[in-house]
Structure formats: structure tokens, C-alpha cells
Amino acid sequence: MDLNQNTSKKRIFSGVQPSGKLTLGNYLGAIKNWALLQDEYDCIYCVVDMHAITVRQEPAKLRQQTLEVMAQLISCGLDPEKNILFIQSHVSEHAELAWILDCFTMFGELSRMTQFKDKSLKNADNINAGLFTYPSLMAADILLYSSDLVPVGIDQKQHVELARDVANRFNGIFGETFIVPEPYIPKLGAKVMSLSDPARKMSKSDPNANSYILILDQPEDILRKFKRAVTDSDTRIFTGENKDGVNNLINIYATVTGKTTNEVEAEFDGKGYAQFKPAVAEAVIEELRPVREKTEDLLRNKDYLETVYKSGAERASRIASHMLRKVAKKVGFVKKP
Numbered sequence: 507m508d509l510n511q512n513t514s515k516k517r518i519f520s521g522v523q524p525s526g527k528l529t530l531g532n533y534l535g536a537i538k539n540w541a542l543l544q545d546e547y548d549c550i551y552c553v554v555d556m557h558a559i560t561v562r563q564e565p566a567k568l569r570q571q572t573l574e575v576m577a578q579l580i581s582c583g584l585d586p587e588k589n590i591l592f593i594q595s596h597v598s599e600h601a602e603l604a605w606i607l608d609c610f611t612m613f614g615e616l617s618r619m620t621q622f623k624d625k626s627l628k629n630a631d632n633i634n635a636g637l638f639t640y641p642s643l644m645a646a647d648i649l650l651y652s653s654d655l656v657p658v659g660i661d662q663k664q665h666v667e668l669a670r671d672v673a674n675r676f677n678g679i680f681g682e683t684f685i686v687p688e689p690y691i692p693k694l695g696a697k698v699m700s701l702s703d704p705a706r707k708m709s710k711s712d713p714n715a716n717s718y719i720l721i722l723d724q725p726e727d728i729l730r731k732f733k734r735a736v737t738d739s740d741t742r743i744f745t746g747e748n749k750d751g752v753n754n755l756i757n758i759y760a761t762v763t764g765k766t767t768n769e770v771e772a773e774f775d776g777k778g779y780a781q782f783k784p785a786v787a788e789a790v791i792e793e794l795r796p797v798r799e800k801t802e803d804l805l806r807n808k809d810y811l812e813t814v815y816k817s818g819a820e821r822a823s824r825i826a827s828h829m830l831r832k833v834a835k836k837v838g839f840v841k842k843p
């Protein structure tokens with residue numbers, strides 16, 4: 507099935523950076539929930555390798571991670587027939603529209619982006635122009651597809667708001683061209699915190715490998731990481747203030763098992779971490795097992811994977827090239843013969 511602009515369904519677009527291996531946070535907070543949207547919406551998901559090179563990447567690793575993320579989108583439940591799944595660098599319209607949007611995005615706006623400020627601090631020796639104009643490329647990703655909704659975490663909301671401002675500015679100058687997108691925070695979905703510093707979110711770029719669970723982690727690693735997870739001196743299993751570590755583990759267990767926080771507290775009433783931590787690990791191991799096995803299968807079957815991202819890029823390109831032609835005409839470029 508091809509997604510087309512005439513359907514009454516709203517369009518969803520989101521991107522994942524192949525800047526590392528996907529974590530339990532990416533899975534529970536994002537991709538697992540995206541799979542629930544595939545019947546109700548027209549969904550397009552992109553592995554944003556062009557965004558990833560705004561910080562230094564090892565080429566061989568970037569290639570492998572890009573394929574891994576693509577495989578994981580599928581193994582987490584995104585059906586390649588129902589969703590368009592593609593790799594950003596395969597659809598050149600993204601770079602082309604990004605350039606045009608750069609010329610409608612103000613230096614001051616980009617300077618205010620908190621991700622730019624954070625990443626500049628973290629990569630002080632490589633504050634490149636791509637890191638600065640990252641949000642224009644993201645705006646291009648979103649606006650090329652007339653996306654209505656953009657599922658993102660709270661950290662990306664500012665970028666979606668910038669995409670809205672740029673869309674409105676362009677529409678104001680040239681007439682209705684872009685759909686003005688809304689950030690979309692799905693109702694379901696958990697914020698998963700770091701296992702070593704539960705005040706911070708679990709993140710694939712964290713230098714401490716014990717802070718995150720990877721979707722591809724082996725069961726013994728998952729068990730070891732949960733056993734080492736930081737909790738507090740209170741040995742009882744219940745949620746509360748200043749109990750970030752336990753709150754996080756209870757939240758993970760509840761999300762994976764479908765139980766409420768109260769049910770989890772009741773289940774472990776009178777029990778300690780020696781019982782609770784392995785139970786959380788076990789639940790996560792069983793949740794991730796089929797995803798890991800399917801990913802491993804897909805990575806062994808590179809031909810199938812290639813068919814998916816090739817057809818994804820073709821379908822994406824049909825939509826994107828139409829929009830780019832419209833934009834090129836509006837800004838005054840001569841029609842390509």
C-alpha cells in the first residue's frame with residue numbers, strides 16, 4: 507500500500523538517530539508505541555543517519571547501527587507494508603529542502619536550541635555547522651511529508667516547535683505550502699531512567715554501559731545490569747519522593763507486565779531487592795527476547811532488509827519530490843527540464 511495525500515488518516519513522521527544501539531528507553535518510550543499507531547495513522551519512520559554525523563561517527567559502526575536500527579523498527583512491530591521505513595540519506599530531498607529552510611531559519615532561533623547548547627558543551631572540539639543547523643534538517647524531514655503529528659520525547663519538542671515556526675514563516679511569504687506539524691507525546695509510554703544515575707534518562711549515548719539495557723543485550727547482561735541498578739538504603743519496594751532508582755524499576759516492571767504501580771507494590775510487599783531486581787530483569791528479558799531474536803534474524807537476512815529500505819525510500823521519495831518541486835517553484839528556482 508502506498509501512503510497518499512488524499513487519505514483521511516493523519517500523517518505521522520518520526521526519526522531515530524543511528525548514533526548508538528537502541529535501548530529499553532527507546533523501545534518502551536517510543537518504538538513499541540509507534541507500532542500501536544500503524545492502523546490509525548499514515549506512518550513514516552526514518553533512520554536519520556545524516557543527523558547522526560553531526561557528531562563524529564566511525565563509518566563502519568554507523569553503517570552497522572543504521573541497519574540495526576532499521577531491523578529493530580521492524581522487530582519492534584512496525585510492519586513495513588503499513589509504515590514507510592527508510593534511511594534518510596537515501597532520499598536526497600531531505601538535504602535539498604534543508605538548504606532552502608536554512609535560508610528561512612534565523613541564526614538567533616538556532617542559537618536558542620538547548621540541544622545545540624548541550625551538544626556544543628559535550629563536543630567542544632567539534633562544534634560544526636551541521637550541529638548548528640540540525641533543526642533545519644529535522645524541519646525538512648517533517649515538512650517534506652506534510653506530517654500532522656510528530657511523536658517525540660520532550661527533549662525534541664523545541665525542534666518541532668521550530669519546524670512549526672519555519673513552516674508558518676514560509677507559508678506567510680509564499681502562501682499555503684506546508685502543513686504545520688504538532689508534537690505528539692503518545693498517551694502510553696514510559697520515561698525510562700538510567701540504571702546508574704536514575705535522575706537522568708536512559709540514553710544510548712551514555713558512556714557508562716551499565717546505565718542502559720540494550721534491546722540486543724543477552725539475558726545474562728540484562729540480569730547483571732538490573733542487579734547492579736542504583737536504588738536507595740530503604741529496602742522496601744514502593745514508589746515515593748527521592749526514590750528515583752526504585753521508582754524507575756517499578757515503572758519498568760509495571761510497563762512491561764501491564765500491571766499498575768499499586769499492584770507491583772502489593773506483589774513485592776514484605777520482599778526485598780533480592781527478589782524484586784531479578785523479577786524486573788526476568789520480565790524485561792522475556793519482553794525483549796522475541797525482539798532480539800527477530801532482529802538477529804533480520805540482520806542475517808540482509809537481502810530482505812534491503813528490500814524494505816529500498817522500497818521505503820522509493821515510496822518516501824515519491825511524496826518528498828512532489829513537495830520539493832512545489833517549494834522550488836515558490837522560491838523562484840527555474841523548473842528542472
Ligand code: ATP
Pocket residue numbers: 521522523525526529531532533534535536537657658659660696697698699707708709710711712
Ligand atoms: P541519544 O543518547 O543519542 O541522545 P536517545 O537514546 O536519547 O539518544 P533518541 O534517538 O534521541 O534517543 O530518541 C529516539 C526516541 O526514543 C525519542 O522519541 C525519544 O523520546 C525516545 N527515548 C529515548 N530515550 C528514552 C527514555 N529513556 N525513555 C523514554 N523514551 C526515550
Ligand code: LTN
Pocket residue numbers: 519520521522523554557643644647648656657658662665
Ligand atoms: N532529532 C531527533 C531525531 C529526528 C526526528 C526527525 C524526530 C530527526 N529528524 C524528525 C522526529 C521528526 C532525535 O534526536 N530524537
